[in-house]
Amino acid sequence: MDVKPPARRSGSKREEMIRKIREEYKLDSPKVLKAMLQVRREKFVSKADVNIAYSDCALSIGYGQTISQPYTVAMMTDLVVGRVEEPKSGSNKKLEKVLEIGTGSGYQAAVLSLLVKEVYTLEIIPQLAGRAKKTLNKLGYKNIHVKVGSGKWGWPEKVPFDAILITAALEGVPDELFRQLKIGGVLVAPIGPRQSQIMTRFTKLENGKVDKEEFQNYVFVPFVETANPEG
Ligand code: SAH
Numbered sequence: 001m002d003v004k005p006p007a008r009r010s011g012s013k014r015e016e017m018i019r020k021i022r023e024e025y026k027l028d029s030p031k032v033l034k035a036m037l038q039v040r041r042e043k044f045v046s047k048a049d050v051n052i053a054y055s056d057c058a059l060s061i062g063y064g065q066t067i068s069q070p071y072t073v074a075m076m077t078d079l080v081v082g083r084v085e086e087p088k089s090g091s092n093k094k095l096e097k098v099l100e101i102g103t104g105s106g107y108q109a110a111v112l113s114l115l116v117k118e119v120y121t122l123e124i125i126p127q128l129a130g131r132a133k134k135t136l137n138k139l140g141y142k143n144i145h146v147k148v149g150s151g152k153w154g155w156p157e158k159v160p161f162d163a164i165l166i167t168a169a170l171e172g173v174p175d176e177l178f179r180q181l182k183i184g185g186v187l188v189a190p191i192g193p194r195q196s197q198i199m200t201r202f203t204k205l206e207n208g209k210v211d212k213e214e215f216q217n218y219v220f221v222p223f224v225e226t227a228n229p230e231g
Contacts, residue, residue: 010040010041010042010053010054013053013054014036014037014040014041014054015037016054017036017041017054017056017070018033018036018037020056020070020071021033021036021070021071021074025071025074025075027071027074027075027078029074029077029078029082031081031115032074032077032078032081032082032111032115033074035077035111035112035114035115036070036073036074036077036111038114039107039110039111039114040139041053041054041067041070041107042054043135043138043139044061044067044105044106044107044110044132044135045059045061045067045105046059046060046061046062054070056069056070056071057069058072061104061105061128062127062128063125063127063128064221065104065125065128065221066104066221067104067105067107068104068107068108068167068220072218073107073108073111075199075215075216076108076165076167076188076199077108077111077112077115079186079188079199079201079215080095080098080112080116080163080165080186080188081095081112081115081116081163083186094116095115095116095117095162095163096116096117096118096162097116097117097118097120097158097160097161097162098112098116098118098119098120098161098162098163098164098165099120099121099122099154099155099158099161099163099164099165099180100112100119100120100121100122100164100165100166100167101121101122101151101154101164101165101166101167101168101177101223102121102122102123102124102151102166102167102168102223103121103122103123103128103129103132103146104123104128104132104167105128105131105132105135106121106131106132106133106135106136106144106146108165108167109121109132109136109141109144109146110136110139110141110144112165113141113143113144116162116163117143118143118144118145119143119144119145120145120147120155120158120161121144121145121146121147122146122147122148122149122150122151122154122155123146123147123148123149124148124149124150124151124224124226124231126148129146129147129148132146133146145158148230148231149229149230149231150224150226150228150229150230150231151166151168151177151223152174152176152177152223152225152226152229153174153176153229154174154176154177154179154180155180156180159179159180160180160181160182160185161180161181161182161185162182162185163181163185163186163187163188164177164180164181164185164186164187164188164189165187165188165189166187166188166189166190166223167190167220168190168220168221168222168223168224169190169191169192169193169194169197169218169219169220169221169222169223170189170190170191170222170223171191171192171193172191173187173189173191173202178202178204178210181204182204183204183205183206184203184204184205184206185203185204186201186202186203186204187201187202187204188200188201188202189202190218190220194222195219196217196218196219197217197218197219197220198214198215198216198217198218199214199215199216199217199218200212200213200214200215201213201215
């Protein structure tokens with residue numbers, strides 16, 4: 001009689017994903033990894049990919065878009081929350097409002113929502129926004145607000161943001177997004193042409209200027225340019 005090995009539970013696959021990020025990619029960010037350990041990535045990928053939801057790669061989510069590789073999510077999240085000191089007691093959610101541009105599957109928003117008070121996320125493809133909203137509701141995430149629209153204009157009704165995260169590739173950041181950022185706030189985005197971008201963290205300084213730090217190279221799906229906020 002053949003005895004099949006037991007299917008690996010998603011919990012242990014998730015632990016393995018975290019181990020890899022910490023040990024192989026050397027990203028030691030306990031709070032980000034702790035958050036990622038709580039998010040069921042298999043719920044954000046297509047049905048056909050449930051078994052490879054924890055693989056070390058980006059996966060298609062339809063409409064030509066992808067859910068980012070786990071390490072990329074960890075790295076970007078760390079660039080947003082890494083510098084924020086843990087409060088001595090009470091809530092660990094020091095950042096009040098973070099804007100994500102490019103909801104995609106909703107996975108990055110779910111990870112962020114465990115680390116900040118409110119996540120506002122914009123998606124230009126209505127079908128993806130609708131699906132992400134449904135997934136996030138089903139899983140019980142209450143502090144994520146999804147809206148269909150182009151990130152180019154940000155979310156003026158909810159300004160100012162402590163941080164802005166762009167998960168699509170663009171050559172330059174629209175000025176309006178810097179206007180919607182608090183002084184001292186950070187904007188993290190993959191900057192560069194279609195073929196390759198450099199992960200960049202901008203910090204809005206008191207004198208109105210912007211400081212810029214550059215990290216690794218990545219390839220993201222492109223940011224879609226639109227003529228109006230509705231996309
Ligand atoms: N953060 C996502 C992955 C995003 S992929 C996740 O966790 O799954 C990038 C997303 O940005 C795509 O869904 C794409 O449709 C969206 N996008 C591209 N240009 C945009 C724009 N101008 N405004 C809002 N969303 C945009």
